[in-house]
Amino acid sequence: VNVARTIAEVRAHPREGSVGLVPTMGALHAGHVALFEAARAECDTVIASLFVNPAQFSEDADLAAYPRDEQADAAVAAEAGVDLLFAPSVEEMYPPGFSTWVDPGEEGLEAEFRPGHFRGVATVCLKLFTIVRPDFAYFGQKDAQQVAVVRRLVRDLALPVEIRAVQTVRDEDGLALSSRNSRLAPHERAQALAIPRALATRDPDHARAVLAEAGLAPDYVEVADLDGIPTLAIAARVGSTRLIDNVPLEGDLP
Ligand code: AMP
Numbered sequence: 001v002n003v004a005r006t007i008a009e010v011r012a013h014p015r016e017g018s019v020g021l022v023p024t025m026g027a028l029h030a031g032h033v034a035l036f037e038a039a040r041a042e043c044d045t046v047i048a049s050l051f052v053n054p055a056q057f058s059e060d061a062d063l064a065a066y067p068r069d070e071q072a073d074a075a076v077a078a079e080a081g082v083d084l085l086f087a088p089s090v091e092e093m094y095p096p097g098f099s100t101w102v103d104p105g106e107e108g109l110e111a112e113f114r115p116g117h118f119r120g121v122a123t124v125c126l127k128l129f130t131i132v133r134p135d136f137a138y139f140g141q142k143d144a145q146q147v148a149v150v151r152r153l154v155r156d157l158a159l160p161v162e163i164r165a166v167q168t169v170r171d172e173d174g175l176a177l178s179s180r181n182s183r184l185a186p187h188e189r190a191q192a193l194a195i196p197r198a199l200a201t202r203d204p205d206h207a208r209a210v211l212a213e214a215g216l217a218p219d220y221v222e223v224a225d226l227d228g229i230p231t232l233a234i235a236a237r238v239g240s241t242r243l244i245d246n247v248p249l250e251g252d253l254p
Contacts, residue, residue, distance in 0.1 A: 001078035004086045007131050010047070013084050017044030021134035021161075023125065026050045027067040027179035028076040031169040035138040036080035038166050047132050048077050050087040055094070056120030062242070067182050086132070093127065102126050102157075104149050109233055110244065111145075113219045118149050125150055129161055137161050142168040142176050144233065144246045148226045168245070170196065176245045183241045191216060192238045199232055199247040211236060223249065 004010045020043030022035045032048075039046045050073055057063040070087060077085050102122040111118055129137065139147045147165045154163055169177050174196035175189070184192060194214030198207035198221070208221045211234070218236040226233075226246075233246040 001074050001082055002084045003074065004084055005088060006092055007088070010084070010086050010131050013047070015045060015133075018135040019043060019045045019047060019132065021128060021132045021137045022046065022048040022082075023128055023137065023139070024048060024050055025052045025066065025179065026073045027069060027182065028073045029169075029177045029179065031140055031142060031177040033076065033080050034169050035140060035166050036077065036082055038164060039136065039138050040081045042164075043134075043136055045084075046082050047084045047086060047134065048082045049128055049132070050077075050085055051093060051124070051128075053093070053120055053124045054090060055123060056114075056117050058114040058117055061240075065183060067179055086128075093124065102153065104153055104156075106145070106149050109145050109220060109222065109224055110235065113235060118146075121146055122149060122153050125153060126157070126159070129159055134161055136164055138164050138166055140168060141165050141248075142178070142245065144226045144231050144248070145224070151227060174200075176243075178243060180241050180243065184238060188239045188241065192243055195234055195236060195243060195245050198234060199245060202232060202247065202249055204232060207232065207234065 020039035022039050024032050036046060052066050054063055074085060101119055104118050104122040106118040139150060151163050154161055171177060173193055175192055191214055194211050194216055198210040201207050201210060204221050204223055211218050216236045218234055221234050223230050223232050229251055230249045231246050232249055235244045
């Protein structure tokens with residue numbers, strides 16, 4: 001797969017027909033591949049970004065422990081038909097003197113537990129959109145609040161990009177695929193399975209009981225309106241790894 005390190009290299013990449021962008025933080029798994037495939041099916045040129053965005057981490061330990069394996073990621077991207085992988089340095093995205101931020105004014109759920117998270121997400125997404133100038137950008141339903149924030153960013157700032165959301169990809173045991181799953185010890189992974197079990201109840205009170213039964217003390221178990229869809233959302237720490245997952249309560253069942 002072609003790898004671009006700089007904004008200039010992305011801008012110099014030949015653009016053929018429609019362009020799809022898939023933003024990722026790497027440690028690619030089948031959830032990311034589902035986004036690549038959705039982009040591949042709809043766009044002539046597929047560009048993926050691989051950037052562990054420090055601005056969206058609210059804990060230094062989480063950022064430091066974030067899994068990174070660019071060689072493996074490049075192979076996954078190539079196999080999925082990605083045309084260009086944009087893997088910039090932190091300095092390329094946040095050069096000295098950087099001080100302009102997009103504040104989406106998001107409240108609730110992740111915004112309460114990760115101060116500054118959505119400011120980091122909105123800022124890097126806007127920057128990626130202006131660098132890549134995609135016609136379509138693909139995001140996972142697994143981060144449903146992120147999808148809602150990005151859709152509002154696009155609406156509020158009249159950005160010329162269409163946002164597509166892709167259903168959550170799960171392991172056979174029901175656990176939503178996440179780059180952070182690799183940090184779970186076997187007994188933690190067994191405990192984490194209470195999260196999809198809790199979501200399957202489709203009821204916040206029942207969900208809380210299922211998590212409590214498994215010994216998990218969640219950050220939140222809430223039904224929130226995300227993009228007009230009532231969504232049961234859970235965040236819980238399993239050991240030192242914080243996991244999030246959700247299920248839309250209306251619309252197509254996952
Ligand atoms: P990340 O690399 O974790 O920032 O994720 C990059 C994109 O992949 C985001 O839009 C995520 O919502 C999406 N994604 C992550 N995990 C999954 C999954 N299990 N199923 C579908 N999309 C996912």
